[in-house]
Amino acid sequence: MVETTHYLILSTIVFTIGVVGVLTRRNVIVVLMCIELMLNSVNLNLVAFSDRFQNVVGQVFTVFVITVAAAEAAVGLGIVIALFRNKETVNVDEIDLMKW
Amino acid sequence: MFELPPVTEAWEFLQKNSVAIGPQLHLLLWALGMLIIDFVIPAGRKAVSALLALGGIVMAGLQLYLLRSSSPISAFYDTVVLDSFATFFSALFLIAAAVTVFISYRYLEIENEQHTEYYALLLFATSGMMFMAAALDLITIFISLELMSISTYVLVGFLRRRRRSNEASLKYFLLGAFSTAIILYGMSLLYGVSGTTNLIVIGEQAKLLQGNTLLILAVFTIMAGLCFKVAAAPFHMWAPDAYEGAPTAVTGFMSVAVKAAAFALFLRIFFVAFHEVRGIYVPLLVAVSILTMTWGNVAAVTQQNVKRMLAYSSISHAGYVLMGLVAGTELGVIASAIYLLAYTFMNLGIWAVVILLRRQDISGEQVEDFDGLYSRHPSLAIVMLIFLLSLAGIPPLGGFIAKYFVFSAIIEVAMDPSQPYASLMVWLAVIGVINAVVSLYYYFRIVYAMFIQEEYQPAPLSFSAGLLTAIAITGIVTLLIGIYPQPFINLARAATSPLL
Numbered sequence: 001m002v003e004t005t006h007y008l009i010l011s012t013i014v015f016t017i018g019v020v021g022v023l024t025r026r027n028v029i030v031v032l033m034c035i036e037l038m039l040n041s042v043n044l045n046l047v048a049f050s051d052r053f054q055n056v057v058g059q060v061f062t063v064f065v066i067t068v069a070a071a072e073a074a075v076g077l078g079i080v081i082a083l084f085r086n087k088e089t090v091n092v093d094e095i096d097l098m099k100w
Numbered sequence: 101m102f103e104l105p106p107v108t109e110a111w112e113f114l115q116k117n118s119v120a121i122g123p124q125l126h127l128l129l130w131a132l133g134m135l136i137i138d139f140v141i142p143a144g145r146k147a148v149s150a151l152l153a154l155g156g157i158v159m160a161g162l163q164l165y166l167l168r169s170s171s172p173i174s175a176f177y178d179t180v181v182l183d184s185f186a187t188f189f190s191a192l193f194l195i196a197a198a199v200t201v202f203i204s205y206r207y208l209e210i211e212n213e214q215h216t217e218y219y220a221l222l223l224f225a226t227s228g229m230m231f232m233a234a235a236l237d238l239i240t241i242f243i244s245l246e247l248m249s250i251s252t253y254v255l256v257g258f259l260r261r262r263r264r265s266n267e268a269s270l271k272y273f274l275l276g277a278f279s280t281a282i283i284l285y286g287m288s289l290l291y292g293v294s295g296t297t298n299l300i301v302i303g304e305q306a307k308l309l310q311g312n313t314l315l316i317l318a319v320f321t322i323m324a325g326l327c328f329k330v331a332a333a334p335f336h337m338w339a340p341d342a343y344e345g346a347p348t349a350v351t352g353f354m355s356v357a358v359k360a361a362a363f364a365l366f367l368r369i370f371f372v373a374f375h376e377v378r379g380i381y382v383p384l385l386v387a388v389s390i391l392t393m394t395w396g397n398v399a400a401v402t403q404q405n406v407k408r409m410l411a412y413s414s415i416s417h418a419g420y421v422l423m424g425l426v427a428g429t430e431l432g433v434i435a436s437a438i439y440l441l442a443y444t445f446m447n448l449g450i451w452a453v454v455i456l457l458r459r460q461d462i463s464g465e466q467v468e469d470f471d472g473l474y475s476r477h478p479s480l481a482i483v484m485l486i487f488l489l490s491l492a493g494i495p496p497l498g499g500f501i502a503k504y505f506v507f508s509a510i511i512e513v514a515m516d517p518s519q520p521y522a523s524l525m526v527w528l529a530v531i532g533v534i535n536a537v538v539s540l541y542y543y544f545r546i547v548y549a550m551f552i553q554e555e556y557q558p559a560p561l562s563f564s565a566g567l568l569t570a571i572a573i574t575g576i577v578t579l580l581i582g583i584y585p586q587p588f589i590n591l592a593r594a595a596t597s598p599l600l
Contacts, residue, residue, distance in 0.1 A: 008292075015285055022278050031274060038281035045288035053295045058288075061239050061297065065284065068246045072280075075250050076273050079257050083266040092274075097267050098341045 007048030015041035028080050028090045032073065039069045120175035120182040121234070122167065123160040123190060124227045130156035131223035138216035146214040150205045150566075153219035154198060157226070161194045172598060178298055179237035181598075188437065188595030189233035189364045196357040196444055197226040202570035203452045204349035206562065210458060211347065213259055221258075222353070225251035229361035233368070238287045238297035241365060245283070245329075249276050252358055256346040268345025275328065275338040283325030289318035290373075302373040310377065319374055319381055326369070329362035332422060333391040336415045340399075343411035348458065348465075351407060352451030355414040360440045363421055367436060370425060371599040378428055379520060385426050386524045393419030393535045400542045406454060407465050409542055410447075413491065416539060417443055420506050423532060426525070427509040430600055435505035437592035442498035442581050446490040449574030452567055453484045459562050470546050472555030480561075481550045483575045488543040490578050493536050498581030501588075503536060 014037055021034030043062045050058025080090065089095065118125060134152050141148055164187060167173075172183035200222060208214045228247030235241040253276060257269025291297055293314045294305040309315045324335065331339035343351045374381065396416030403409035421443075424436030457464030474481040490499035507529060514525035581588050 011288075018281070022274075028270070028274070032277075035274075035277045035281055038278075039284065042281065042284045042288045045285070046291060049288070049292040049295075052292075055295065057239075057297050058291055061242075061288075061291070064239055064243060068243065072246065072250060072277055075253055076277065079253065079266065079269050079273050082257060082260045083263075083270055086261070086263045086266055095267050095270060097264055098344050 004048050004052045007044055011041040011044040011048070014038075014044065026091050026093055028092055028095075031092065032076055032080075036069060036073065039065060117175035119167075120173040121180055121231070123164045123194075124230045124234070126163060127156055127160040127223050127227040127230070130159065131220045131227070134216055134220045134223070138220075141216065146216055147205065147209070149216035149219045150201055152216075153201050153223055156223055157194050157198045157201070160227075160230075161191070161198075164190055164194070174236065178300070179240045180231065180234045181236045182234055183598040184594045185364075185368070185596060185598045186230070186234035188591060189360065190230040192360055192441060192444055193226050193229040193233070193357050196353065196360070196448060197222055199448045199452070199570045199574060200349055200353040200357070202566040203352060203448075203455050204347075205566045206564040207347060207349045207455050207458065210562075211259055213347075218255070218258055221251045221255050225255065225353075226357070229357060229364075232361045233364040235365070235368070236299050236372070238291065238299070241369070242280075242284060242287065245365065246280065248358065248361060249280065249329075252276075252350075252354060255350045256342055256354070258350065259347050262345075264345040265347065266345075268342045271338050272342035272346075279325045279328030279335070282321050282328070286318045286321030286325060289314050289321070293318065299369065299373045303375065306374060307376045315377065316380055319377060320384070322369065323381060323384070326362060326366050327388060330359055330366065330418050330421075331415050332388050332418050333395040333415065334388075336392065336395070336418075339415055340408050340411040343414070344405060344408045348407065348451060348455050351411075352448050352455075355411070355451070356444045356447050359414065359418065360444060363418075363436065363440055366425060367433060367596075367599060371428075371433065375428075382426060382428070382521050383524060385422060386521065386528050389419045389422040389426055390528060390531050391419075392416065392422065393532060397535050397538045397542075401538070403542070404467060405465050406467055406469070406546070409467075410450060410454075413539065413542070414447065416535060417447075417491075419535070420503065420532065423506045423510050423528060426528065427513045429509060429513060430596070431505070431512055432509040433596040433599055434589070434592045435502075435509040437596050438505050438581075438585075438588065439502040441588060441592065442490070442502040442578070445574045445577040445581070446487050446497075446499055449483070449487045449571055449578060450491070452570040452574065453480065453487070456480070456561055456563070456567050456571075459559055462559055467545055467549050468553075470549040471553040473550040475555060477561065480571075483571055484550060485547060486575060486578060488547055490582070492540050492543045496582040498578040501581055501585045505589075507532065 018034045018038035022031050025031050043065055046058040046062045134149055168187055172181055174181040225248050228244050231244030235244050253269055253273045256272050257265050259265035290302060293309055293312055294302045328335040393416045396412045400409050400412035421436050421439045424432040454464055457469050490497035493499045493503040510525050510529045513519050514522050
């Protein structure tokens with residue numbers, strides 16, 4: 001029997017991979033994918049809890065998260081393309097026009 | 101729990117409930133309409149959409165005005181509520197949006213980027229903020245937060261041929277999406293411990309769950325995410341870059357409205373849902389507040405670029421608003437609300453002046469661009485002086501009243517030995533005062549340039565009716581809050597009553 005705790009452990013692992021990826025990877029597209037991983041770990045959590053409480057709110061929340069994540073990815077890729085037109089790079093280390 | 105009414109009743113349900121979200125709904129529909137009308141506006145005449153946007157803001161404002169005195173209306177199964185808190189902040193966002201339209205018009209003209217989409221996105225972001233102030237449910241909070249954020253990402257990158265604007269937009273987007281994911285993780289844990297997404301029910305559950313590990317984790321992740329959104333140290337790194345690269349009018353909007361919206365959310369979540377577990381987050385919030393104001397001020401001292409300097413100054417102001425939240429008393433919330441009110445006007449005024457200095461090939465972004473402003477335009481220099489002194493917290497201006505309230509809230513708690521962490525509060529107050537003095541230094545660098553330096557940029561300023569209106573409105577209100585604060589204090593008191 002798969003308990004809620006198992007889902008929680010899995011989602012924590014996925015979330016951690018996402019966070020570490022965002023902080024260490026240098027390719028913007030990979031960073032975007034890591035953010036998606038974080039969002040999906042949230043979805044896992046919500047669905048697992050929804051199942052445990054036998055109430056549907058968590059699943060409704062998940063649908064919203066998926067929708068908004070799609071919108072966010074669209075805008076994010078648009079921004080990356082706008083930047084790529086002006087400077088041909090997707091490496092975050094080279095996006096360094098402004099520094100303190 | 102969530103039984104849908106039969107189809108025949110659905111329309112009635114919708115009619116009854118949409119009253120509470122009327123202003124936001126109309127603003128959204130108006131913005132969508134603007135995008136359609138855009139097709140019939142000829143290419144050279146896109147400036148008309150600035151007027152259209154103003155029309156939408158006025159209409160939403162009127163609707164809000166008509167709903168102002170009614171008792172709290174909660175709608176859509178308690179996911180949104182129209183109470184005095186939501187009304188106060190919605191009015192603040194609408195005013196900020198209107199002033200932004202005033203200051204954008206000229207700026208976009210100079211940059212040759214006059215598009216209807218800009219104004220439509222501004223309205224989308226504003227209605228997202230209004231939903232944030234009204235949200236009472238984790239799902240609503242998330243959607244409204246994203247509506248505001250995604251619109252703002254695009255606005256920051258609006259000068260798409262400029263590399264700086266692209267870069268600012270990308271940095272803001274990556275860190276914004278990252279922080280949203282962190283907030284969401286906290287929300288999912290919160291749902292996990294309480295079994296509900298309603299803030300009020302979560303608040304009741306939190307009483308019974310004192311010391312629950314998942315709850316503590318949820319509080320901390322949500323706090324970290326919100327600190328990202330209000331640009332509080334150590335999560336402020338995106339702010340200077342995003343503020344510097346964004347179109348100046350958008351920078352003004354971001355530093356004022358987006359910040360105020362995130363703080364409205366901060367206040368709502370932490371007072372309605374987490375008030376019972378104050379003990380676990382107060383020490384951390386004190387540290388964040390101290391770090392934010394110190395880091396912001398120290399970094400601002402070294403800046404040559406005015407936009408970047410003001411970005412760091414806006415970070416340090418976030419530290420002061422947090423002080424009201426840390427106090428956690430009635431006076432504390434009132435102080436935060438007054439601070440955000442005064443800050444909105446004085447900061448928008450400053451950005452309007454910075455945009456006024458943008459002409460031909462002069463960016464108006466360097467401290468030298470202010471040289472000799474007094475000898476050429478004495479009245480403008482004096483208005484700028486008023487804004488700067490107000491930001492520094494000099495009486496009798498709006499910024500002084502704001503700082504006065506924040507400090508009295510903290511000192512009230514610090515003097516009360518029954519309060520936990522009273523000694524921490526004393527330190528917070530002391531460091532706050534020291535920081536207020538440090539901030540004088542960099543504000544006076546601009547004053548020095550304006551009044552003492554010789555003229556350096558002889559090119560004439562390009563005044564426009566919109567900019568002058570914006571400067572006049574913000575200047576008068578900044579003075580008014582300082583000289584006759586009572587009505588504003590009453591407003592803030594009424595606004596914060598639903599939280600206590």
